[in-house]
Amino acid sequence: MEQMSDKKTAIFKSTMELVRENGFHGTPMSMIAKHAGVAAGTIYHYFESKEQLICELFCYAQQQAVAVVERETSVNEPFKACFFKLWMGLYTFYRDNPDLLRFFEQFVNSPYQATMPPLEEDRFYSLLFAFLEQGVRERELKEVSPKILAMLTHSSILSIAKTAASGRLSFNKKELQQIQQLLWDGIARNH
Amino acid sequence: MEQMSDKKTAIFKSTMELVRENGFHGTPMSMIAKHAGVAAGTIYHYFESKEQLICELFCYAQQQAVAVVERETSVNEPFKACFFKLWMGLYTFYRDNPDLLRFFEQFVNSPYQATMPPLEEDRFYSLLFAFLEQGVRERELKEVSPKILAMLTHSSILSIAKTAASGRLSFNKKELQQIQQLLWDGIARNH
DNA sequence: CTTCCCCAATTGAACGTTCATTCGGTTTGC
DNA sequence: GCAAACCGAATGAACGTTCAATTGGGGAAG
Numbered sequence: 001m002e003q004m005s006d007k008k009t010a011i012f013k014s015t016m017e018l019v020r021e022n023g024f025h026g027t028p029m030s031m032i033a034k035h036a037g038v039a040a041g042t043i044y045h046y047f048e049s050k051e052q053l054i055c056e057l058f059c060y061a062q063q064q065a066v067a068v069v070e071r072e073t074s075v076n077e078p079f080k081a082c083f084f085k086l087w088m089g090l091y092t093f094y095r096d097n098p099d100l101l102r103f104f105e106q107f108v109n110s111p112y113q114a115t116m117p118p119l120e121e122d123r124f125y126s127l128l129f130a131f132l133e134q135g136v137r138e139r140e141l142k143e144v145s146p147k148i149l150a151m152l153t154h155s156s157i158l159s160i161a162k163t164a165a166s167g168r169l170s171f172n173k174k175e176l177q178q179i180q181q182l183l184w185d186g187i188a189r190n191h
Numbered sequence: 192m193e194q195m196s197d198k199k200t201a202i203f204k205s206t207m208e209l210v211r212e213n214g215f216h217g218t219p220m221s222m223i224a225k226h227a228g229v230a231a232g233t234i235y236h237y238f239e240s241k242e243q244l245i246c247e248l249f250c251y252a253q254q255q256a257v258a259v260v261e262r263e264t265s266v267n268e269p270f271k272a273c274f275f276k277l278w279m280g281l282y283t284f285y286r287d288n289p290d291l292l293r294f295f296e297q298f299v300n301s302p303y304q305a306t307m308p309p310l311e312e313d314r315f316y317s318l319l320f321a322f323l324e325q326g327v328r329e330r331e332l333k334e335v336s337p338k339i340l341a342m343l344t345h346s347s348i349l350s351i352a353k354t355a356a357s358g359r360l361s362f363n364k365k366e367l368q369q370i371q372q373l374l375w376d377g378i379a380r381n382h
Numbered sequence: 383c384t385t386c387c388c389c390a391a392t393t394g395a396a397c398g399t400t401c402a403t404t405c406g407g408t409t410t411g412c
Numbered sequence: 413g414c415a416a417a418c419c420g421a422a423t424g425a426a427c428g429t430t431c432a433a434t435t436g437g438g439g440a441a442g
Contacts (some may be wrong), residue, residue, distance in 0.1 A: 021300060021302065023215075023217065023301045023303075024214075024216060024301070025216030025217075026216075026302065030291070053281065082303060093195045101254060102300060105296070105300040106297070106300050106301065109293060109296040109297050109300060109353075110214045110215070110297065111212065111214045111217065112214075113357060117202055118359060119359045120362060121320060128345050138205065142373070144369055145366065147360055148362075148366060148369065148370055148373070151347075151351060151354060151360075152347055152350075152370070152373060154350070155346040155347055155349070155350035156342075156343055156346055156347075158344035158346070158348075158350075159342050159345070160342060161344075162300075164341060166304060168309060168310045169338055169342075171339075175336065175339060178335055178339065179343070181337055182333070182339070182377040182378055183343070183377055184377075185376060185377045185378075186373040186374055186375075186376045186377025186378070187373055187376075189379070
């Protein structure tokens with residue numbers, strides 16, 4: 001990503017934070033502007049419309065998630081260790097970025113979802129697919145479609161992170177390890 | 192639930208359908224009214240406000256999901272069979288009610304989430320907890336907190352149903368059975 | 383059985399507010 | 413001195429909500 005203007009970044013950050021607190025509706029452009037310390041008109045210097053802002057913000061957020069997957073899967077370690085690292089890496093990322101997580105979930109459950117590319121072109125899922133496919137190829141994982149493995153893996157991460165972020169439940173380190181282990185027990189080949 | 196007026200049901204159904212298509216914002220009261228075949232004012236005869244309508248609709252929707260869990264877990268069968276039935280029952284319910292599913296997801300990721308009771312008082316999760324706790328007690332499932340088992344189970348159902356509903360991926364019967372089996376392999380005790 | 387009345391249900395135009403967006407002007411960096 | 417960045421009051425459309433007026437069904441009175 002070419003480096004962004006400070007203002008643009010501020011607008012992104014403010015939008016995520018405010019959407020988390022007030023929801024997608026309930027976050028007027030004027031509020032974003034004030035929070036980001038810019039004038040309302042300035043937002044329109046960087047973004048065509050509110051819709052465009054939201055969509056670009058989604059891409060921006062997704063790129064950060066993609067970076068996490070890239071970082072964690074490029075390690076040169078046994079597959080199993082890599083899998084656990086990836087799980088924990090993504091979980092930590094979501095937990096430490098609750099604004100992003102919430103925005104993400106709102107987006108994919110909104111009509112904007114239609115503007116997303118099909119799964120095959122989705123960089124995030126492509127990376128996840130590829131990684132899990134590798135696990136199947138190396139006979140570490142059961143002979144199951146990588147898309148299924150990807151859904152199970154990611155959904156476990158998301159649901160735990162969401163529940164923790166909402167404060168409705170919390171999980172200690174031991175429990176997190178248990179969760180990863182349960183998931184692994186489910187998808188791994190038993191030698 | 193005491194029986195509802197036809198109009199109230201029509202308003203509920205229309206709201207769910209329109210929220211699915213247009214999102215939470217993007218669904219004005221006037222649109223709900225027209226779609227439900229009533230005047231705008233009529234909605235305010237049944238509901239205090241748009242917010243109230245949304246919240247009551249969530250309760251209404253959740254009761255339907257609760258009914259599915261009750262139906263599937265009350266069967267007098269071995270735990271494992273019951274577990275598979277519950278998974279499939281909930282999945283089928285969500286798949287056949289995509290409007291409800293989408294509305295549900297929008298709601299829990301919005302600021303309205305704060306109006307929900309804590310998890311312990313949540314009838315849906317209480318039932319799920321109790322059922323999985325039974326599995327632990329009967330030594331069918333690993334000695335893990337039922338809340339963890341509940342999250343993993345429900346998140347797998349939701350993510351598969353959501354992906355299928357959005358048309359981004361589809362799953363045939365064999366794949367659905369595979370998914371349940373993977374999940375079971377993860378959480379079941381190996382005798 | 384008819385008439386009358388009551389009140390809950392229903393209507394939809396009107397109101398006031400909020401919001402996304404615009405635009406003429408100002409500042410800043412080069 | 414000239415773009416590009418930035419400002420923020422003004423604009424007009426859209427929306428949630430209100431309310432005065434209308435309807436309709438059912439029970440009481442005759």
